[in-house]
Amino acid sequence: MxxxxxLDDNGKLCxxxxxxxxxAALIHSILDTAESFVGVNEREVKKVPLLRGKAIFNLFFExxxxxxxxxxxxxxxxxxxxxxxxxGASSQSKGETLLDTVDNLAAMGADMFIVRHSESGAAHFxxxxxxxxxxxxxxxxxxxxxxTQGLLDVFTIxxxxxxFSRLAIAIVGDIMHSRVARSEIHxxxxxxxxxxxxxxxxxxxxxxxxELGVRVYHDMEQGLKDVDVVMMLRLQNERMRGPLLPSAGxxxxxxxxxxxxxxxxxxxxxxxxxxxxxxxVEIDSAVADGPQAVILPQVTYGIAVRMAVMTLLAGSST
Amino acid sequence: MxxxxxLDDNGKLCxxxxxxxxxAALIHSILDTAESFVGVNEREVKKVPLLRGKAIFNLFFExxxxxxxxxxxxxxxxxxxxxxxxxGASSQSKGETLLDTVDNLAAMGADMFIVRHSESGAAHFxxxxxxxxxxxxxxxxxxxxxxTQGLLDVFTIxxxxxxFSRLAIAIVGDIMHSRVARSEIHxxxxxxxxxxxxxxxxxxxxxxxxELGVRVYHDMEQGLKDVDVVMMLRLQNERMRGPLLPSAGxxxxxxxxxxxxxxxxxxxxxxxxxxxxxxxVEIDSAVADGPQAVILPQVTYGIAVRMAVMTLLAGSST
Amino acid sequence: MxxxxxLDDNGKLCxxxxxxxxxAALIHSILDTAESFVGVNEREVKKVPLLRGKAIFNLFFExxxxxxxxxxxxxxxxxxxxxxxxxGASSQSKGETLLDTVDNLAAMGADMFIVRHSESGAAHFxxxxxxxxxxxxxxxxxxxxxxTQGLLDVFTIxxxxxxFSRLAIAIVGDIMHSRVARSEIHxxxxxxxxxxxxxxxxxxxxxxxxELGVRVYHDMEQGLKDVDVVMMLRLQNERMRGPLLPSAGxxxxxxxxxxxxxxxxxxxxxxxxxxxxxxxVEIDSAVADGPQAVILPQVTYGIAVRMAVMTLLAGSST
Numbered sequence: 001m002x003x004x005x006x007l008d009d010n011g012k013l014c015x016x017x018x019x020x021x022x023x024a025a026l027i028h029s030i031l032d033t034a035e036s037f038v039g040v041n042e043r044e045v046k047k048v049p050l051l052r053g054k055a056i057f058n059l060f061f062e063x064x065x066x067x068x069x070x071x072x073x074x075x076x077x078x079x080x081x082x083x084x085x086x087x088g089a090s091s092q093s094k095g096e097t098l099l100d101t102v103d104n105l106a107a108m109g110a111d112m113f114i115v116r117h118s119e120s121g122a123a124h125f126x127x128x129x130x131x132x133x134x135x136x137x138x139x140x141x142x143x144x145x146x147x148t149q150g151l152l153d154v155f156t157i158x159x160x161x162x163x164f165s166r167l168a169i170a171i172v173g174d175i176m177h178s179r180v181a182r183s184e185i186h187x188x189x190x191x192x193x194x195x196x197x198x199x200x201x202x203x204x205x206x207x208x209x210x211e212l213g214v215r216v217y218h219d220m221e222q223g224l225k226d227v228d229v230v231m232m233l234r235l236q237n238e239r240m241r242g243p244l245l246p247s248a249g250x251x252x253x254x255x256x257x258x259x260x261x262x263x264x265x266x267x268x269x270x271x272x273x274x275x276x277x278x279x280x281v282e283i284d285s286a287v288a289d290g291p292q293a294v295i296l297p298q299v300t301y302g303i304a305v306r307m308a309v310m311t312l313l314a315g316s317s318t
Numbered sequence: 319m320x321x322x323x324x325l326d327d328n329g330k331l332c333x334x335x336x337x338x339x340x341x342a343a344l345i346h347s348i349l350d351t352a353e354s355f356v357g358v359n360e361r362e363v364k365k366v367p368l369l370r371g372k373a374i375f376n377l378f379f380e381x382x383x384x385x386x387x388x389x390x391x392x393x394x395x396x397x398x399x400x401x402x403x404x405x406g407a408s409s410q411s412k413g414e415t416l417l418d419t420v421d422n423l424a425a426m427g428a429d430m431f432i433v434r435h436s437e438s439g440a441a442h443f444x445x446x447x448x449x450x451x452x453x454x455x456x457x458x459x460x461x462x463x464x465x466t467q468g469l470l471d472v473f474t475i476x477x478x479x480x481x482f483s484r485l486a487i488a489i490v491g492d493i494m495h496s497r498v499a500r501s502e503i504h505x506x507x508x509x510x511x512x513x514x515x516x517x518x519x520x521x522x523x524x525x526x527x528x529e530l531g532v533r534v535y536h537d538m539e540q541g542l543k544d545v546d547v548v549m550m551l552r553l554q555n556e557r558m559r560g561p562l563l564p565s566a567g568x569x570x571x572x573x574x575x576x577x578x579x580x581x582x583x584x585x586x587x588x589x590x591x592x593x594x595x596x597x598x599v600e601i602d603s604a605v606a607d608g609p610q611a612v613i614l615p616q617v618t619y620g621i622a623v624r625m626a627v628m629t630l631l632a633g634s635s636t
Numbered sequence: 637m638x639x640x641x642x643l644d645d646n647g648k649l650c651x652x653x654x655x656x657x658x659x660a661a662l663i664h665s666i667l668d669t670a671e672s673f674v675g676v677n678e679r680e681v682k683k684v685p686l687l688r689g690k691a692i693f694n695l696f697f698e699x700x701x702x703x704x705x706x707x708x709x710x711x712x713x714x715x716x717x718x719x720x721x722x723x724g725a726s727s728q729s730k731g732e733t734l735l736d737t738v739d740n741l742a743a744m745g746a747d748m749f750i751v752r753h754s755e756s757g758a759a760h761f762x763x764x765x766x767x768x769x770x771x772x773x774x775x776x777x778x779x780x781x782x783x784t785q786g787l788l789d790v791f792t793i794x795x796x797x798x799x800f801s802r803l804a805i806a807i808v809g810d811i812m813h814s815r816v817a818r819s820e821i822h823x824x825x826x827x828x829x830x831x832x833x834x835x836x837x838x839x840x841x842x843x844x845x846x847e848l849g850v851r852v853y854h855d856m857e858q859g860l861k862d863v864d865v866v867m868m869l870r871l872q873n874e875r876m877r878g879p880l881l882p883s884a885g886x887x888x889x890x891x892x893x894x895x896x897x898x899x900x901x902x903x904x905x906x907x908x909x910x911x912x913x914x915x916x917v918e919i920d921s922a923v924a925d926g927p928q929a930v931i932l933p934q935v936t937y938g939i940a941v942r943m944a945v946m947t948l949l950a951g952s953s954t
Contacts (some may be wrong), residue, residue, distance in 0.1 A: 041427050043371070044370030044371065044426055045370055045372075046371045046372070046373060046399075047370065047371040047399075052681055052683065053679070053680065053681030053682045053683040054681075054682070055709060055712075056684065065403060065405065066422065069401055069403065069423075069426065070426060072401060073373065073399070073401060073426055073427065075400075076373075076399045076401075077427075081683075081709070081712045081713075083705055083708060083709060083712075085701060085705065087701065096913060097913035097915070098909075100911075100912065100913055100915075101912075104702065104911060104912075104932070104934055104935050105705075106932075107932040107933070107935035107936045108705065108709050108935055108936070108938075108939055109677050109682055109709065109936070109939060125600060275414075275418075275422060276414035276419075276422075277418055277462060279415070279418075296421055296422070296424075296425040297425070297427035299422050299426055300425045300426070300427070302426075303426055303427060314950060359745050361689070362689065363688055363689030363690075364689045364690070364691060364717075365688065365689040365717075366743055382722065383721060384740065387719055387721065387741075387744065388744060390719060391691060391719060391744050391745065394691075394717045394719075395689075395717075395745075477742070535654075592731075592741075593736075593740060594732035594736065594737075595732060595736055597733070597736075614739055614740070614743040615743070617740050617743035617744055618743045618744070618745070620744075621744055621745060
């Protein structure tokens with residue numbers, strides 16, 4: 001078994017499971033393809049026939065209207081046939097195993113699976129199992145990875161800031177439980193960002209995170225000093241009431257992004273957030289709706305990036 | 319802010335939020351467009367490419383399989399891409415605001431939102447907020463309005479009775495809680511119906527309803543006397559057991575449409591109902607399945623009317 | 637009313653409600669049409685325009701992700717517009733009758749209904765009611781029938797074993813509660829299988845099942861002796877804990893298909909299962925994943941068979 005099942009013997013991407021292990025050239029080639037789809041999404045007829053007659057399955061074992069919708073839209077713009085499967089506890093309780101479910105859908109003629117699962121490694125597990133012509137995209141697995149989110153984030157940064165080799169970037173919040181943070185860190189280090197920081201309370205930063213190539217800050221004002229990009233993370237509701245944090249209000253006081261704290265960043269710094277927003281918890285509305293926020297462009301570029309990934313994977317299978 | 323956000327500076331429809339404020343010419347132009355789609359729905363290939371590549375979002379904050387399906391079918395017949403979003407309590411409890419949800423979907427490239435919401439005014443709120451190229455159709459907001467229902471009702475009447483200026487029409491039932499009744503009253507008064515009546519018990523008629531241009535009847539036999547059209551309303555289940563009514567049986571006795579009561583109307587009167595039917599509560603099966611009922615034609619015309627509204631709105635955006 | 641509402645006056649299929657009453661020539665003609673679609677499903681662009689502009693409603697009163705998905709895929713490959721309606725307790729509790737629901741969807745322009753319902757006879761009931769141009773496919777009604785499953789099973793057998801007139805076939809498991817078993821028995825007897833057996837405990841075999849043209853075995857080793865095909869049935873979870881069986885473990889010991897028991901069949905016997913699998917209950921993983929299993933080809937052929945049925949029915953309506 002190859003150590004990285006998402007690359008074939010020629011180093012070409014055949015699944016997208018994680019950004020870990022992808023090099024800068026490969027990431028830039030995905031982003032370049034995404035650039036070509038930004039235009040499609042602004043056209044009157046937002047549709048290209050690239051994946052006509054392909055069967056794409058949204059295989060969501062964890063509920064997510066938002067992410068599922070972005071993949072559905074991306075697939076429909078490529079003219080693919082999309083089947084949405086929200087496989088909750090009820091279906092799995094029929095006793096069928098995960099791989100039996102996947103085998104059955106493959107037997108129905110699936111060309112691509114978009115997989116979200118609460119278990120880290122679920123997408124890898126499926127990718128290792130399926131027949132060689134089938135493609136798998138990880139749409140979030142446990143705390144592990146959310147690679148299309150990482151890609152749309154670096155696509156957004158490239159659009160606004162161009163040269164990654166000159167940037168200072170801070171990722172702020174609950175790094176510990178965030179698959180988004182992991183994918184962002186892998187993407188930004190691969191792209192050569194020289195000053196990458198993570199900012200958060202000790203209880204929400206994983207031990208040894210420095211080994212990923214980031215500097216750790218517990219004080220937000222220091223962490224944001226002179227950065228070009230502030231990447232906020234969503235604070236999951238269960239953390240606000242959990243043992244790791246005193247309260248949502250206390251969190252906002254120290255790590256909520258306010259106009260005052262944002263002043264520590266460069267004047268032209270951009271503010272990002274993967275959504276959905278907890279206004280008044282990790283971000284102040286004045287910032288979220290302010291001129292430095294690029295949160296909605298992230299969503300827009302997310303469609304183009306997902307179209308790019310789907311097209312590249314499908315192309316590699318033919 | 320314009321007093322009527324659904325009309326642009328030239329008086330052209332850019333959203334459909336309510337029938338209130340639409341004049342007869344505009345309503346007839348919608349109905350004329352709908353006429354052209356009646357034929358499409360009778361063809362072997364029930365499809366036209368008018369909205370190809372457009373992204374239409376069914377944004378339903380209140381569950382409604384039936385209405386959602388009619389919009390989905392209408393959009394697919396126009397070759398649009400439809401995304402269904404049933405946003406129940408769970409999604410909203412993720413803490414995202416209504417406008418953040420809308421902004422995100424707009425950022426994904428939405429061209430049109432079909433909105434149903436339990437709060438009156440929700441569709442207006444969204445229409446005021448979205449970018450100018452995005453269209454909003456109100457598919458029912460609280461007790462306020464359900465304009466496509468109103469339009470399909472007058473389309474049906476026009477098909478069967480031609481000249482609105484000679485008609486006597488009775489709307490029967492729970493006027494108080496009915497957005498359907500409000501939209502019907504606005505449509506019929508705009509179209510110049512000279513004798514428009516509402517019939518129901520005092521507890522289900524709103525105070526001052528006469529100001530909308532209707533005459534009030536509490537006795538159904540009087541209310542139906544010599545009318546051309548009987549428009550029944552659905553009695554919501556919660557009313558049957560509520561403090562406003564003694565019982566469903568009592569209601570049927572006084573306001574249920576039976577063959578005997580229908581005899582008070584003109585011999586060629588038509589009977590309408592927005593569905594779903596409560597047989598034996600507001601309508602007797604002998605009437606619902608009888609020769610004067612046009613309840614299923616209403617459903618058929620509803621597809622054509624929704625295709626017309628979508629096409630007109632989409633056309634006004636280009 | 638015709639005794640068999642699925643055949644028109646010329647003996648042509650206008651609905652597919654049950655395999656009972658279909659003759660060998662008709663079944664073979666369906667299978668021949670399905671053969672032509674196997675190729676479509678192996679193409680790069682898995683799509684043909686045969687049902688373009690047709691509106692097909694998946695009308696599922698009983699939840700079933702898997703079967704619903706196979707019909708959805710089949711319809712999309714034929715370029716039809718598919719609307720999925722999962723009508724659970726909530727919608728029916730709005731008080732609308734089954735026929736009112738059907739009438740409404742027909743009024744929206746439905747061309748075909750795919751119906752699953754927990755009540756035996758539901759699809760017949762709907763087929764008798766709808767207008768002559770509308771087609772109905774039974775996707776499982778109570779314990780009565782699941783004809784497309786029966787057809788895909790005989791399609792699979794024909795592919796592997798060619799001549800039905802020389803075969804010995806055993807159907808094993810809970811015959812009593814299985815609509816799949818009923819449809820398989822009707823198909824195999826119509827196709828002239830000379831040695832058809834049912835195998836299971838007394839408590840799971842219906843009285844008088846011999847009248848359908850099968851031989852009854854309670855001992856599995858005897859029942860499998862020299863058969864060409866072993867058709868396993870899924871043991872519903874509720875049976876495992878119910879009064880009819882001591883336990884799932886005890887069931888497996890006597891009726892679970894293990895490599896040892898399979899040795900009693902012919903060396904080239906194939907093993908079938910309608911899914912989802914209860915591994916370790918009715919089938920051992922060594923068999924399910926072994927070289928004699930054709931369980932996933934059944935799924936693949938199921939798409940082609942459903943495309944064939946939809947095409948033949950739609951063709952008969954024009």
